[in-house]
Amino acid sequence: QSLQTKEGRLLHRFREGHSSVAANIDDYAFVIWALLELYEATLETKHLFKALEYQSHVFAYFRDDRDGGLFFNAYDAEALLIRPKELYDGAIPSGNSVAFMNALRLSRITGDVEMDERAHEIYRAFSGQVEAAPTAFTHFLCGLDFAVGPASEVIIAGKMEQPDTQALLKTLRISFAPNKIVVFRSESSEQPDIETIAPYVQPYRSINGRATAYVCSNFKCSLPTNDPDQMMDLLNKK
Incomplete structure (x- = not known):
């Protein structure tokens, strides 16, 4: 019902x-x-x-x-x-x-x-x-x-099924980092659904053919990284 x-x-x-x-x-x-x-x-x-x-x-x-x-x-x-x-x-x-x-x-x-x-x-x-x-x-x-604040936005660009994407997401989920939002921009389709409601993510792409994390604060972002540990270091500095 x-x-x-x-x-x-x-x-x-x-x-x-x-x-x-x-x-x-x-x-x-x-x-x-x-x-x-x-x-x-x-x-x-x-x-x-x-x-x-x-x-x-x-x-x-x-x-x-x-x-x-x-x-x-x-x-x-x-x-x-x-x-x-x-x-x-x-x-x-x-x-x-x-x-x-x-x-x-x-x-x-x-x-x-x-x-x-x-x-x-x-x-x-x-x-x-x-x-x-x-x-x-x-x-x-x-x-x-x-x-x-301080609060953070983490944008992950990649393909959900790929191990490098899962590694970034797993690290985010096992670490306590309050006051953050996570947005995933899928590269498994030409026009990801997320762009419909969050157009600002359109420029965020994977780099070097690997899932990439963009760690931002008030939409001002650090340099992108493919490394889960570096992602968390950037997040903890916000």
Whole structure:
């Protein structure tokens, strides 16, 4: 059974063979987070396309155009006395905190400046609350740490099935390097799907016939390398 409407919007619950109730901001934020983790684990662009689709729903249906931040319920959902905006991060982070980080990650992956501005709208909406009681907003602070840096972008160009590509990816995955995004530009096709949503990766090609890593910070890149250890040295210097 599907937890989507025929228009592609998420639904909140599935019970006894029936799905219904419009999804709230928490539903969207956590599904997008899961899709971003799936992309980083598999580097299959279909997960990014779906994450971007749902992210567009977030800003279309939950955004507070006047004061910033994201309402808990969509503007066309069942009417409530008020439309709350939740930020407190308990055992489970709030939808606003997760959506803040999601927008930051997507903006770095795609190079979308407008997405970055949307993320900073969320920050500006809640900055006073966070400053007053920072320990109540721990996941939001993770997003803030990612936003102000240092953060890195790692672009890998190569063919997924090749051992040299796998060596670079394995090294990235076994090493703890927070505040980074990884983008894979496949050279197995003439027009990689990733270029559709991240046009800036088009010039990044493999060098010397081997998978190549470009380690960047705010899209300013070090010299490319084919060596996994050198890649990590560059990443750890950012």
